[in-house]
Amino acid sequence: MAVLGPNRYGKAETRVVRVTRHGDAHRIKDLTVSTALSGDMAEVHLSGDNSAVLPTDSQKNTVFAFAKKHGVGAVEDFALLLARHFVDSQPAIRHARVAVEEHAWERNGAFGHSFVRSGREVRTCVAQHDGTRSWVVSGLRDLVVLNTTNSEFWGFAKDEYTTLPETRDRVLATAVDVSWRHADAESPQDWDKSYEKARAALLAAFADTYSLSLQQTLYAMGTRVLAECPGVCEVRLSLPNRHHFLVDLAPFGLPNDGEVFFAADRPYGLIEGTVLREDAPDAGPAWE
Structure with a gap:
């Protein structure tokens, strides 16, 4: 007899670039964000019932939306914000894993942009x-x-x-x-x-x-x-x-x-x- 073991799902390697504009002095945060959610997911595996599944596309959109709404400071803070959101907002989700890689940039001379x-x-x-x-x-x-x-x-x-x-x-x-x-x-x-x-x-x-x-x-x-x-x-x-490419945030x-x-x-x-x-x-x- 087969039984379902540990499982998770998510959106891997969402690339998001957040530009903060303060006059001519801009700041850039360049991230690769991967999300993985787990919890009460038995039925989607056993019967194909998707009612507990937050689509991975929605997870990607959340990354973009949160980059706009909350900005991006320390990557640890951004990852925590996302993880807490997924668990707190989705009844079936018991655990969220958010991995962030930051691709650092340095200013090119005195040019603010x-x-x-x-x-x-x-x-x-x-x-x-x-x-x-x-x-x-x-x-x-x-x-x-x-x-x-x-x-x-x-x-x-x-x-x-x-x-x-x-x-x-x-x-x-x-x-x-x-x-x-x-x-x-x-x-x-x-x-x-x-x-x-x-x-x-x-x-x-x-x-x-x-x-x-x-x-x-x-x-x-x-x-x-x-x-x-x-x-x-x-x-x-x-x-x-x-x-x-500019992300269309109008749906949100x-x-x-x-x-x-x-x-x-x-x-x-x-x-x-x-x-x-x-x-x-x-x-x-x-x-x-």
Whole structure:
């Protein structure tokens, strides 16, 4: 004879980004929230009676709604608030487990709206030598950056399959994957200093470019590296567009004035391009 053992159900990995706006100084909390509920759930397993089941979609919506209604301070407080709510509001629920991961951001310089994901990116380098000549390509990947405003996207081509609305204000986020080629790899130079200057140029261009498209931002970032780093002759960038969609809170009677977003990791737009000096020397095998 079979009997039902311990069980639970919930919504895994709800991605919620909460932007708090105080004038020009914004604050961002970026979370992955997973909920799991257990209690008097025997009948849903044994007979398919769903009367005790709070849908996992409702659990996801609660996360978004609470991010708006209560804000997000310490992740422990937010998790406790959700767990207590589920147990107190649902007669069949005896236990709620809420797991929260916080993805930390740091301010990008003095810009109140621009942030850099905490934790250093991966620094990269490819060096080649053929016995007579050397080539060096430096770079980085997974430099995650985000602007909470100063980005638009409108006036794009449309066809019968277009559903994307135009926007005059959006969150712009990407994980920068970039390589830059040095014109002279033979002479001694301070590679560490060069790297930091290129990184700083990328961050500054991302922050202070009023973006009408990610393509425009890509070109501005590459151009800034060339301007700030005279020894660099070519920059190649790959920028995935990490979409942040405004959550519709109207069904819950809540406004959403650019405060609560759903962060989608896929599918994503991928913008790639090269910016180089007009007099850049031949690349040879540098990019191989």
